[in-house]
Amino acid sequence: MSLLLLLPFAVCAQSLQKRLDTLLQGYHHRGQLEGTVLVARKGKVVYQGHFGYANRQFKVPITQDTRFPVASITKLYAAILVLQLQEEKKLDIHQPVFTYLPDLLPVVNKRITLQQLLLHSSGLPGDKVPDYYARSTPRPADFIRKNVKDTLLSEPGSRFRYNNVDYILLGAVIEKVTGKRWEQVLQEKVLAPLQLVNTGVVRQQDVIPQLAYGYHNYTFGTGTAQDTLFNDETPYFENYATAGAIYATAAELLRVDQALYGNRLLSPAAITLMYTPVKELGYNKYARGYPALGSYINSVTLASGKTLTVIERRGNINGFNSSLLRCVEDNNTIILLCNTDTGNMEKIGDDILRRLYPL
Template sequence: MRTSNASRTVAKLNDYMDALANRGYFNGAVLVAEGNKILLRKGYGMANFEHDVPNTPQTKFRIGSLTKGFTAMAVLQLQEQGKLRIDDPIQIYIPDYPNGDIITIHHLLTNTSGIPDYPSFPNYWKETMRLYATIEQTIGSFKDKPLQFPPGEGFSYTSSSYILLGFIIEKTSGISYERYISEHICKPLNLVNTGCEDGRTLLKQFASGYSICKGIIPTEYVDMCLHVGAGVMYSTIDDLYLWDRALYRDDLIGKHVRDQLFGSMTSPVGSYGWVVTEQSINNKPRKRVWHNGTMNGFYVEFNRYTDEEIAIIVLSNINLTPIDIISQCLAKIVMGEDVAQPGAIQPLDTAPNTLEKYAGIYSTAEGNIDSLQADQLTEALDQLTIINTPRFAVGLFYDTFYRFGIDPRSTVVVTLEDNRLYLFMQKNKGAWFKYELIPVSQQTNTLNCVTAHIEEQLEFHTDPDGYLRLIHFDPAGNRIDAVKLTAEIN
């Protein structure tokens, strides 16, 4: 990249991220680099809102499933050392594991084992994630569950497989997973701000995680010991950039073994701990090696465009943040494609009582609930409106949906509180968020809104039959159409 072009790119990257941060759409840290040249390296917003501690490039974030790339590297190192083979059945290392004679390490690495994903179990959010567990106990929570498909005959993303890999790393190396990652990956690469979180060790400059329920709230507690091998790690944008550069070299494993990490774009299941796809940017196909990660209050994504040696690292400690869209926009800017910045918000003055008609339960699939009377709809909406933060955080609002026979998967709720509208809906990874709708313009039978905390648009309008509908657009341009439920259309 020529100096003049580089300067323009740096300015555009800064302008884009500053616009997001200034409008409250991003809170975290970002690093963008091309080869050995860092184009953007900056923290935004707060690492801790309670104590007004800002995010910086040195802030540590939970990185969730980015841990899987480190786990895969450790497995390939152990293969290179002759301590295991990728094609080994796991019964060699876990003799009593059901179907361990037909499930291989390769199946675990590629999410083709058929083992169900333990964080998706019904009691995970309310109970399991909050309790300390050894790696053996975590394995015990899913080992007797039936396989989703015969090993090697399907694909289903599952963190359970990487828990098993964490155990195999400990079994074959003779040391703990945490110690192995530290001694064989972090120390050789000088990743001084990367490691495994146990919740019982003081970590300086460590961000707190947050969610959204009307405003920013602390996330729910999770005992990180539950996620060894799958999501237990923390890092910084600086350390992840060092990790990126190391993946082009043979510092940790030889090239012939390293190539196994990234598989091939011709197979969706060929890579180990990473996803390899093709993405069109500026009218050109680009090889994209990437993974994202979530962990209570954190949402992160690491994109590597390996042909151009471009790294896009986006770490956020607010889990509503659309880091996938932000990452893609940053990549487009680096590769010369124009990206629109979020516009200024000019709230519309609304008189009291003019917003009442928009509050309600909206269905994306008409006829998805049993017949409800008007008073039942009112009661359901009232209960969803008065949800306090603790009940929201542990998912107790589901009781209201189920009590009235409402399918939450095809439901959007709009509440009115203190003359403010709030959108209550499912977002990334199936999590529910409640965030403000800000009216910005109004015409006959139409009200246009934008949202707080995330760059979205929503339109209310009355259709020719007199029913109130909403149209919701997320940052990716995905559209949701829903109709307000009334006693007449249930």
């Protein structure tokens, strides 16, 4: 291709980068963005920006190598593991939990399927925040046994109710059917094949190089740069297990995203299953869409009038705020990893989308 033909593409890329940087620097200067933002088109990074400090006490800046706890984006990895095990015929998501864990929640587990856990429609009572601070209970089955009542709040499959417990219970199933710790299964089936060396599991006793500290003030996009930020009281992240214990860099999260496009982690049939919305559970305002296995499917109407399907997965634990937006029709991806909760991830993500899809 000649230089004259390449020039418009280069100018277009520079224009997009400038538009995104102006937008995101504005959020940062208003005190509503601290973290890393990565935007990719067809797998190629077209923008990456780093804002604020990974450690505010020592003024350590956030860089491309900063690792962030991704909170509930962990659930995407858990869904991948479950579907991989289904493809290996080690489990069947349509089977009840009882098939794999007959002694865990023995009264209700005959009525709850693995698919209902994946869709947050189990009907199980929710988790309690103090449970994650009490002491380390790294094995998912032990956490469930200790903290979850053997009862139901609603009929399984009847309604969506967001619940970390559902995915922690999936972690117990993964450990049971493989005979391995879920962290080892993650390493063998996702991290090693994709060569993800900056992704792992947060454990309170581990010193993890380049892991960001968390800060909060619970403003979520309504505050200013002058507002006070507080140090996070660190929970035992390992208690969240398959619901929220993973850390990653933006670049390695993009590698997972691209592996899904390339069917390197799951077959096309499994991908279709994972991203088929279950509309019978209804549109959920919390998720901005319909539940699917490990993510949510929503539609965004652009200024041009085009309706864009977005696969969304967000995460939040204290100051750690994260968002993964996948526009699979065009292979466009937006990743936001933050170590404060001062920003509104939905609004920032939508503003980036508008600049990716101008009139």
